[in-house]
Amino acid sequence: MVVSTKMALEGAHASAQAMRQINPDVVAAYPITPQTAIVQTFSQYVADGEVDTEFIAVESEHAAMSACIGAAAAGGRVMTATAANGLALMWEELYIAASLRLPIVMSVVNRALSAPLNIHCDHSDSMGARDAGWIQLYSETGQEAYDNTIQAVRIAEHPDLLLPVMVMQDGFITGHAVELVEVADDASVKEFIGTYTPKYSLLDIDHPVTFGAWDLWDYYFEHKRQQTDAMSKAMKVIVDVGKEFGQVFGRTYGIFDAYAMDDAELAIIVLSSTAGTARTVIRELRKKGLKIGLLKLRVFRPFPAQELVAALKDVKAVAVLDRSISFGAMEGAGPLFLEVCAALFAAGATQKVVNYIYGLGGRDVLPEYIERVASDLQEIADTGKVKSLVNYLGLRE
Amino acid sequence: MAKLTEIRWHGRAGQGIVTASELLAEAALKDDKYFQAFPEYGPERMGAPIKAYTRISDEPIELHCHILNPEVVVVVNPNLLGVVDVTEGLAEDGVLIVNTSETPQQIRARLGLKNNKKVFTVDATRIALETIKRDIPATLMLGAIIRATGLVSLDKTLHLVQEKLGAKLRAEVVENNLKALRRAYEEVKEG
Amino acid sequence: MAKENATWREANIAGLVLEPGCTAEYNTGTWRVLRPVHDMSKCTHCLICWVYCPDSAIVVENGRWVRFDYDHCKGCGICANECPVKVDAHEYTGKAGKVIQMVEEKSWEKEEKC
Structure with a gap:
């Protein structure tokens, strides 16, 4: 006991x-x-x-x-x-x-x-x-x-x-x-x-x-x-x-922690502490009727490609949040985004994907940033167009 | 009380405000509440103005961002009032608790605060010098916070302090600390 | 010794070598360009060559010099260099020098005797 x-x-x-x-x-x-x-x-x-x-x-x-x-x-x-x-x-x-x-x-x-x-x-x-x-x-x-x-x-x-x-x-x-x-x-x-x-x-x-x-x-x-x-x-x-x-x-662990994904049309993928902030925001957005869910990835290596593809199969648009940059990669994307893209492409999936770089050097991740991601995702799902593949949250531009 | 209460601490590095913010979190644990306490570490050294944060809630806390709009602001060092904007982002009906020999009215006037914000003062430095015989007012502020907000229980907090200090300090010193905390609770002025 | 040309499923995990001293199975004697030869009649069995040999290629039995292990001698010549005993005419080369002398590998034909 x-x-x-x-x-x-x-x-x-x-x-x-x-x-x-x-x-x-x-x-x-x-x-x-x-x-x-x-x-x-x-x-x-x-x-x-x-x-x-x-x-x-x-x-x-x-x-x-x-x-x-x-x-x-x-x-x-x-x-x-x-x-x-x-x-x-x-x-x-x-x-x-x-x-x-x-x-x-x-x-x-x-x-x-x-x-x-x-x-x-x-x-x-x-x-x-x-x-x-x-x-x-x-x-x-x-x-x-x-x-x-x-x-x-x-x-x-x-x-x-x-x-x-x-x-x-x-x-x-x-x-x-x-x-x-x-x-x-x-x-x-x-x-x-x-x-x-x-x-x-x-x-x-x-x-x-x-x-x-x-x-x-x-x-x-x-x-x-x-x-x-x-x-x-x-x-x-x-x-x-x-x-x-x-x-x-009494606490079961899997590959990822899915929140509000059952009927989700929009999904956010993120690692570690930011998942908590994102979940708090998504809980509020759900109350407003937005069909959005969260996949908090626990295991990055090995990368759960098949499991992610399955979890995302009914989703229209996916935002991947990266707390690092793979310098020189496609449009300066983050490593998590690149892995998700590869997994979806290899599986012949057609979801729209968008990347957000956030929180570098401890830059705070505010709920409003997650709200922005959600509203971008909604627009992408509605229009079928990704205006900008790699974006930045909380960066002075 | 709102489900989630966010508290910001202002003090000087080395004054024990991180410890105090954590002690408040532990007091919440004794009350079967959920909590977070975290510092804002920069390049500061002893004496520099620093901030720490505490969140207390009846439900699990998942937010992991900084606190921009606290319901409660605690100022451990009165001479910070002219150095940093301690009321920045303070909720409209928020609570400001200051360690000072001045009255709440004087602080309110100095900061130009509207009446819907509550101001409390306590001369925690004097209490600390009289009881503990040292200028360490940070944890005493807990007494003032409990009186001003009712966020956690005074008895359980006193018990917690006894438990923590009792493990390493002489009984007389522990008793002086408890006395200080109780006095801070009793001597808070609202205005 | 692990199976030759093992597939990735058969190979030892992490390239671990599970048999001690398995380099004995590797005939490094083929690397030799110069070959040491030994004059048993003048040898004092001081075994200084045995001490210095980096390949444990000098076989000693009962405290006496027996032979070179030509499967593992790489012909470095340290034994010939360290040998302290002088000869006027070496048993195999006929030259003045030491009890151990180096000769060209291909010129030596009476391998079993040295």
């Missing part, structure tokens, strides 16, 4: 709570705003003896992920956390962790990449890592950050996958915001995640193994194909774990 405690927690502290309950073998991390609250809080747990974790205070994020890779190859359950430039500095190791099939779980508290220097939220850091081979889960609230972190352990360590998982939450907006978070009892979390028995481990001296050996034109390609195969199996695992989590803890 799960015994939950309602707590007033910052999103970052909710992640740290999950890490405490997961009690990983090794955490190697370097502090960076706005992730610092996670590492600082967790290192306090280590100092207070509340966890058995070997905490490695490293000299950079490059070293943090390197140490995580070593510890995971040695068979440990390994976690870390970072943001923005820290994630960028891990670039090389992100690919190595994924390619070596090491089930590391990492919290990313989304923050804009420099320059100019900015500590506030956008998604350019994790979106920049979207092709590295990590599973990516995005969280709307501190509660979701907590829940996703616990589920991430099960997803990453699933024998069909053995893929690292990033759990995102919006810097400051959720990371530093105190909200209601239901924290389960330690024993229930421990039971849910179970113990991790690595299939291959450097410390298994009876079965010696070499990680990261030379792998040229003769085999590298096959190993990359294995990675995409694991990714293709990830969606089912994510859904299964989300369901089981719901059975145990």
Whole structure:
């Protein structure tokens, strides 16, 4: 029986709570705003003896992920956390962790990449890592950050996958915001995640193994194909774990969270905290009779192309909100939009699509911006014409 | 009380207004309400004017944007009145609560506020100096907020403060803090 | 050793090598341009060559020099360089120098004896 405690927690502290309950073998991390609250809080747990974790205070994020890779190859359950430039500095190791099939779980508290220097939220850091081979889960609230972190352990360590998982939450907006978070009892979390028995481990001296050996034109390609195969199996695992989590803890998770989509003719797709603001606006617009719905994407990697196409099949116009830019992409669109376009096109769908770039560097996302998106969508559905493919919310023009 | 109440805090960095905004959120938790508390972090350092926000509601709060039209504004440092426009966006029938030795009438006149806005004052700095013996008025403002708005329960808030401070401070210090909060509640002036 | 030309379904996950020391199966002896030759009659069995050999290609039994492992000797010449024992006329080359000397790979025909 799960015994939950309602707590007033910052999103970052909710992640740290999950890490405490997961009690990983090794955490190697370097502090960076706005992730610092996670590492600082967790290192306090280590100092207070509340966890058995070997905490490695490293000299950079490059070293943090390197140490995580070593510890995971040695068979440990390994976690870390970072943001923005820290994630960028891990670039090389992100690919190595994924390619070596090491089930590391990492919290990313989304923050804009420099320059100019900015500590506030956008998604350019994790979106920049979207092709590295990590599973990516995005969280709307501190509660979701907590829940996703616990589920991430099960997803990453699933024998069909053995893929690292990033759990995102919006810097400051959720990371530093105190909200209601239901924290389960330690024993229930421990039971849910179970113990991790690595299939291959450097410390298994009876079965010696070499990680990261030379792998040229003769085999590298096959190993990359294995990675995409694991990714293709990830969606089912994510859904299964989300369901089981719901059975145990009462909050079920899927690929996306659909709101008012049943009879929707217009749809907004968005990630993370902005989904809450959008839902609030859509609730009001629904009262006025506008047939609009929301798809909050939880899983960005693997990208749920088929599921999205199915969810959008009766919709006339779709607006995709991106908190980052894929510079030089089609009309400077955002990565989420490009993925949605690709999924719809490949499925032969004919919905009109429009992209909105929003919230870069922490620019606030006001309800009126969502109202503007809704009214644009209505016009697109009525006229069948998209005046401008890529638009900006809250930009001085 | 409206379903959703939005509160903006004005203070100086290092004064504890983020802690106070979070404490109010925790008090709402004790009242089985929903809440959000979040700071507005810029490049500020100690002494710079900063803002923090609290939302309290009977229903889950999904909005994740800043608060532009608060129902309640709390000014922790009176000398901010001449530095920032603390009433910016304040709802027509909103509530302004100021830590000052001045009367509500004096504040109303100084800011040129209309009568449909409520003004409360409390000399939280003096109360803090007399009870806690330190110039830390931010959390005392909770007493004034509770008196002015009834947003959360005084008893539960006192209990919360006792619980939080009791874990790390001497009984005498905890008692002084509770006394300060109660005095702030009692000494609020409306005008 | 993993199956030759394994498909992506058959290949070891992540390119892991699950058999220790499997490079022993790789005949790097074919890389050799120069070949070390050894004069057993003058060898003091100091085993300095064995210490220095980067490919573990000097076979020692019971503390005595036995032979070169020509399947793994890449002909780097370190053994010949480090060998401290001088000879007036080497058993195989006939030249003055050390107990281990380097010769052209193709010129050597009595492989089994060295």
